Structures are given as structure tokens and as C-alpha cells.
Amino acid sequence: xxxxxxxxxxxxxxxxxxxxxxxxxxxxxxxxxxxxxxxxxxxxxxxxxxxxxxxxxxxxxxxxxxxxxxxxxxxxxxxxxxxxxxxxxxxxxxxx
Numbered sequence: 001x002x003x004x005x006x007x008x009x010x011x012x013x014x015x016x017x018x019x020x021x022x023x024x025x026x027x028x029x030x031x032x033x034x035x036x037x038x039x040x041x042x043x044x045x046x047x048x049x050x051x052x053x054x055x056x057x058x059x060x061x062x063x064x065x066x067x068x069x070x071x072x073x074x075x076x077x078x079x080x081x082x083x084x085x086x087x088x089x090x091x092x093x094x095x096x
Contacts, residue, residue, distance in 0.1 A: 025055040
């Protein structure tokens with residue numbers, strides 16, 4: 001318990017990753033950053049640690065495009081958007 005009556009919980013890197021993966025996200029990166037800080041006025045030395053993560057939630061683009069265009073009767077427009085979503089998914093796969 002902190003001095004002001006609140007509680008703090010410090011997440012291990014692995015737990016942050018597991019929480020996001022459980023929620024359906026995929027991890028891009030999850031890093032620990034260390035920093036030494038010194039208050040020159042008081043001479044207080046502090047060691048700080050931060051977690052910085054980047055996660056994304058994959059989408060099923062084809063299904064969303066079809067749903068969005070379900071009211072549109074133009075088959076060429078639907079095929080064009082499906083080609084765009086195919087190339088987007090290929091780019092995502094290549095990044096991994």
C-alpha cells in the first residue's frame with residue numbers, strides 16, 4: 001500500500017503479454033526500459049523501470065468488407081475491395 005492509501009501492482013513482462021494474448025491481441029513487441037533519474041536539488045536517486053508494449057488485434061477483413069458492402073449491388077466494387085483486403089493480409093503475414 002502506498003503512502004496515500006492506494007495500491008500499486010507491478011506487472012511482469014510475461015503477464016502483460018499473456019493478458020493481451022488472452023484478450024485476442026497479437027504481440028508486436030514488449031520491451032522493458034530502465035532509467036536512472038536524479039533530483040539535483042534534493043540529491044534523490046531513483047531507478048525507474050517501464051514496460052512498453054505494442055499489440056494489435058487481427059481483423060477478419062474479408063468478412064467485414066462483405067458485410068459493409070452487402071447493400072451494394074456492384075459486384076466489381078466487392079471484388080476490388082476483396083483484392084485490397086487480400087493484399088493487406090499478405091502484408092501482415094510478411095511482417096511476421
